[in-house]
Amino acid sequence: xxxxxxxxxxxxxxxxxxxxxxxxxxxxxxxxxxxxxxxxxxxxxxxxxxxxxxxxxxxxxxxxxxxxxxxxxxxxxxxxxxxxxxxxxxxxxxxxxxxxxxxxxxxxxxxxxxxxxxxxxxxxxxxxxxxxxxxxxxxxxxxxxxxxxxxxxxxxxxxxxxxxxxxxxxxxxxxxxxxxxxxxxxxxxxxxxxxxxxxxxxxxxxxxxxxxxxxxxxxxxxxxxxxxxxxxxxxxxxxxxxxxxxxxxxxxxxxxxxxxxxxxxxxxxxxxxxxxxxxxxxxxxxxxxxxxxxxxxxxxxxxxxxxxxxxxxxxxxxxxxxxxxxxxxxxxxxxxxxxxxxx
Amino acid sequence: xxxxxxxxxxxxxxxxxxxxxxxxxxxxxxxxxxxxxxxxxxxxxxxxxxxxxxxxxxxxxxxxxxxxxxxxxxxxxxxxxxxxxxxxxxxxxxxxxxxxxxxxxxxxxxxxxxxxxxxxxxxxxxxxxxxxxxxxxxxxxxxxxxxxxxxxxxxxxxxxxxxxxxxxxxxxxxxxxxxxxxxxxxxxxxxxxxxxxxxxxxxxxxxxxxxxxxxxxxxxxxxxxxxxxxxxxxxxxxxxxxxxxxxxxxxxxxxxxxxxxxxxxxxxxxxxxxxxxxxxxxxxxxxxxxxxxxxxxxxxxxxxxxxxxxxxxxxxxxxxxxxxxxxxxxxxxxxxxxxxxxxxxxxxxxxxxxxxxxxxxxxxxxxxxxxxxxxxxxxxxxxxxxxxxxxxxxxxxxxxxxxxxxxxxxxxxxxxxxxxxxxxxxxxxxxxxxxxxxxxxxxxxxxxxxxxxxxxxxxxxxxxxxxxxxxxxxxxxxxxxxxxxxxxxxxxxxxxxxxxxxxxxxxxxxxxxxxxxxxxxxxxxxxxx
Ligand SMILES: Nc1nc2c(ncn2[C@@H]2O[C@H](COP(=O)(O)OP(=O)(O)OP(=O)(O)O)[C@@H](O)[C@H]2O)c(=O)[nH]1
Ligand SMILES: [Mg+2]
Numbered sequence: 001x002x003x004x005x006x007x008x009x010x011x012x013x014x015x016x017x018x019x020x021x022x023x024x025x026x027x028x029x030x031x032x033x034x035x036x037x038x039x040x041x042x043x044x045x046x047x048x049x050x051x052x053x054x055x056x057x058x059x060x061x062x063x064x065x066x067x068x069x070x071x072x073x074x075x076x077x078x079x080x081x082x083x084x085x086x087x088x089x090x091x092x093x094x095x096x097x098x099x100x101x102x103x104x105x106x107x108x109x110x111x112x113x114x115x116x117x118x119x120x121x122x123x124x125x126x127x128x129x130x131x132x133x134x135x136x137x138x139x140x141x142x143x144x145x146x147x148x149x150x151x152x153x154x155x156x157x158x159x160x161x162x163x164x165x166x167x168x169x170x171x172x173x174x175x176x177x178x179x180x181x182x183x184x185x186x187x188x189x190x191x192x193x194x195x196x197x198x199x200x201x202x203x204x205x206x207x208x209x210x211x212x213x214x215x216x217x218x219x220x221x222x223x224x225x226x227x228x229x230x231x232x233x234x235x236x237x238x239x240x241x242x243x244x245x246x247x248x249x250x251x252x253x254x255x256x257x258x259x260x261x262x263x264x265x266x267x268x269x270x271x272x273x274x275x276x277x278x279x280x281x282x283x284x285x286x287x288x289x290x291x292x293x294x295x296x297x298x299x300x301x302x303x304x305x306x307x308x309x310x311x312x313x314x315x316x317x318x319x320x321x322x323x324x325x326x327x328x329x330x331x332x333x334x335x336x337x338x339x340x341x342x343x
Numbered sequence: 344x345x346x347x348x349x350x351x352x353x354x355x356x357x358x359x360x361x362x363x364x365x366x367x368x369x370x371x372x373x374x375x376x377x378x379x380x381x382x383x384x385x386x387x388x389x390x391x392x393x394x395x396x397x398x399x400x401x402x403x404x405x406x407x408x409x410x411x412x413x414x415x416x417x418x419x420x421x422x423x424x425x426x427x428x429x430x431x432x433x434x435x436x437x438x439x440x441x442x443x444x445x446x447x448x449x450x451x452x453x454x455x456x457x458x459x460x461x462x463x464x465x466x467x468x469x470x471x472x473x474x475x476x477x478x479x480x481x482x483x484x485x486x487x488x489x490x491x492x493x494x495x496x497x498x499x500x501x502x503x504x505x506x507x508x509x510x511x512x513x514x515x516x517x518x519x520x521x522x523x524x525x526x527x528x529x530x531x532x533x534x535x536x537x538x539x540x541x542x543x544x545x546x547x548x549x550x551x552x553x554x555x556x557x558x559x560x561x562x563x564x565x566x567x568x569x570x571x572x573x574x575x576x577x578x579x580x581x582x583x584x585x586x587x588x589x590x591x592x593x594x595x596x597x598x599x600x601x602x603x604x605x606x607x608x609x610x611x612x613x614x615x616x617x618x619x620x621x622x623x624x625x626x627x628x629x630x631x632x633x634x635x636x637x638x639x640x641x642x643x644x645x646x647x648x649x650x651x652x653x654x655x656x657x658x659x660x661x662x663x664x665x666x667x668x669x670x671x672x673x674x675x676x677x678x679x680x681x682x683x684x685x686x687x688x689x690x691x692x693x694x695x696x697x698x699x700x701x702x703x704x705x706x707x708x709x710x711x712x713x714x715x716x717x718x719x720x721x722x723x724x725x726x727x728x729x730x731x732x733x734x735x736x737x738x739x740x741x742x743x744x745x746x747x748x749x750x751x752x753x754x755x756x757x758x759x760x761x762x763x764x765x766x767x768x769x770x771x772x773x774x775x776x777x778x779x780x781x782x783x784x785x786x787x788x789x790x791x792x793x794x795x796x797x798x799x800x801x802x803x804x805x806x807x808x809x810x811x812x813x814x815x816x817x818x819x820x821x822x823x824x825x826x827x828x829x830x831x832x833x834x835x836x837x838x839x840x841x842x843x844x845x846x847x848x849x850x851x852x853x854x855x856x857x858x859x860x861x862x863x864x865x866x867x868x869x870x871x872x
Contacts (some may be wrong), residue, residue: 014540072406077435078724086574107670107672107737107739107740107741109503109671109673110504110505110531110670110671110676110741111492111496111503111506111675112505112506112507112671112673112683116494117493117494119673119674120493121493121494154527154528155527155528156495156499160495191527191859191860192530192778192785192859193856194778194855195787196776196787196825199776200858219614223730227769228769230769230770230772230811231767231768232768233770234770234811236812238811239772239774239810240773300774300776302774303774303775303776303789304772304773304774304775305363305773305774317810
């Protein structure tokens with residue numbers, strides 16, 4: 001059945017996304033409820049059984065995605081407040097996605113000789129107060145599934161924010177909040193206050209230690225490893241579909257970093273190509289890390305063409321490409337010769 | 344360096360449309376300031392030498408839009424130019440300077456002490472700072488408190504944001520921007536550097552301290568490269584804390600010997616760099632060097648003020664359309680809001696209507712302040728505070744640009760830049776997550792395409808569509824601003840105001856950072872979207 005994903009599958013703003021999927025298409029096998037050729041729409045929702053079959057069966061990648069998805073542990077596991085002076089992004093990370101339910105962007109007068117510093121201090125005070133309100137509203141700090149609350153910033157804003165939250169919780173006698181702050185908060189240094197620093201958060205020792213087995217932490221660490229390898233030995237860090245395919249054909253891939261986006265391609269041939277590559281790497285004992293595009297690390301991998309590999313031994317891209325070209329020409333010559341011989 | 348020898352002097356900026364003479368002013372000019380004209384150097388050449396790119400085609404002068412100029416604007420330009428000529432003979436040249444250097448080098452202390460010695464910091468404030476810092480258990484920071492004004496800065500003994508002050512020397516009116524040295528506040532340092540003409544680098548000469556500031560990852564090098572990339576070509580190096588090394592000449596010589604080659608390598612011409620030994624805390628060799636001091640035993644060269652007094656303001660672009668990137672927004676007097684920033688080009692007068700980009704808002708200039716004085720107009724090179732009325736302050740954001748409604752700045756979400764890559768460990772790939780810095784704004788972006796690596800000496804393409812761009816390379820990159828949404832619907836990215844370098848040099852410079860490290864600097868060649 002040709003399927004089509006409808007709109008409204010997830011809702012990025014406000015609380016946990018309500019997932020539902022519309023599938024529509026013509027009926028190709030009739031039964032008592034639907035007629036042959038009629039167009040039909042199905043709604044797939046949580047807690048409703050559904051069976052989806054595929055003529056040639058589901059591939060290994062799709063099956064492992066489903067297995068991953070049914071691991072218990074619903075809801076956000078980590079909350080992160082990424083702050084700068086006047087900016088804050090409230091992020092919730094669950095197994096499969098990161099959402100940013102709320103952002104603050106306030107203009108705080110900078111210190112300046114002309115204006116003195118009182119406007120600056122006043123602005124900061126307002127900013128902290130807003131963070132507190134937003135924190136209450138958007139961070140499910142009491143949820144048992146929430147393992148850590150990260151407050152991340154360059155400079156020392158995270159300390160000021162944490163101190164403000166704690167002082168306010170104490171002042172209001174909010175025991176649960178006090179407890180959550182004490183038990184769950186990790187303060188992490190990041191180099192810039194943009195949301196893409198979440199990758200830095202996840203690979204920081206404080207957090208990665210706590211979340212070693214969490215999938216999104218693994219992704220961030222793998223991406224970091226790729227870039228580090230690129231820095232130390234360019235010939236062992238390849239990216240881009242063509243180059244990675246070449247590396248795979250030579251059995252050189254130690255770790256394959258691949259985005260789930262590539263498996264959403266509407267072209268079945270493309271999907272199959274990647275499934276085959278994943279299986280090839282695994283069969284040679286290589287590790288495959290599937291990145292979720294719903295996380296920052298996945299987004300970054302997507303920008304890097306969606307596919308990258310750390311090789312077990314160095315290979316010079318240009319040499320390999322030259323060899324390929326030669327082989328290709330050789331093959332053509334042979335074909336031509338065969339054709340000539342036949343005629 | 345071959346590129347640098349081309350940076351010879353010639354008067355004025357390249358000539359403009361025949362209808363109107365392109366004049367170039369030396370000092371900063373404004374209604375009441377005392378401006379002056381000087382023989383400017385060829386900035387175009389200088390900037391490019393900073394990037395080690397010689398292949399830049401000759402400057403394309405932006406044509407002013409069709410002569411729909413009101414008489415008032417013409418008259419103002421005339422006045423600005425006349426003022427420039429007059430002060431050329433009599434007045435003080437205006438110049439702005441950014442104080443840079445590794446954290447704790449003594450930048451704020453040096454400035455605090457200098458302001459006091461020049462009578463700009465009164466006795467009462469000085470006493471109050473001494474008392475306050477002693478009570479806080481930080482008495483060694485009493486001079487720094489003259490500039491470190493926020494509670495947090497004082498508590499930590501660390502400068503976190505730019506402090507602006509002004510001072511006068513016999514022949515100069517100087518705007519001082521005291522930068523933070525700490526790595527995490529480099530965005531603020533960049534914001535300050537983009538408002539300055541010259542730099543004062545402060546070095547801690549204490550054993551081990553100089554070394555850690557100068558090694559890879561220290562801010563001595565990074566700051567120098569940053570200011571050079573932003574067009575600063577003159578630098579004074581103040582070797583500070585010599586009291587910590589018994590005023591040793593050998594130590595001073597050692598430090599000068601290590602910094603000189605790095606300055607050359609970074610594109611500073613040796614005739615535009617100078618060195619001076621100082622003791623900021625004790626005020627040694629700032630204004631004068633008294634007899635009997637240990638330094639006097641081996642040093643008889645210029646004092647810091649002597650060197651400041653010789654800084655040459657670069658040519659000012661008075662004729663191009665007005666451009667003021669907003670560096671700060673605060674509550675001024677009365678309605679509306681006040682903004683501060685540097686006039687990169689053009690002139691501005693009270694009563695004028697200005698557009699704020701990005702966005703659809705405009706405001707009316709109610710008053711202009713330069714060096715703490717109200718003026719009726721101000722021209723390129725001035726660091727101004729402008730009170731705007733008839734505008735909702737929420738529409739004024741740091742990083743936005745003020746310009747005339749008739750001469751808007753283009754908004755870019757994607758552009759091609761020519762860059763020089765710094766000493767980085769991880770090469771740049773297509774699709775790298777980076778941050779683009781432009782004046783007081785920084786935005787997340789992606790290197791969407793690596794277009795080519797170039798030969799640094801002649802600009803010829805070495806390799807088209809390279810796989811990676813490594814340290815030290817010169818390259819052309821396609822950069823695209825990134826949406827800030829992580830998952831779900833991709834939000835639309837808002838463009839930022841910038842111009843190609845060929846249209847307006849100061850609007851066409853960018854810096855690229857990643858993971859808290861500056862990885863490249865460059866110029867905008869073309870805005871593609
Ligand atoms: N012995 C000695 N100490 C000095 C001298 N100048 C500054 N210091 C000390 O160096 C420390 C740092 O001084 P600051 O002026 O805050 O340094 P800074 O470069 O402004 O630091 P940041 O702005 O935070 O990067 C203070 O304890 C000063 O007292 C000097 O000439 N001699
Ligand atoms: Mg300081």
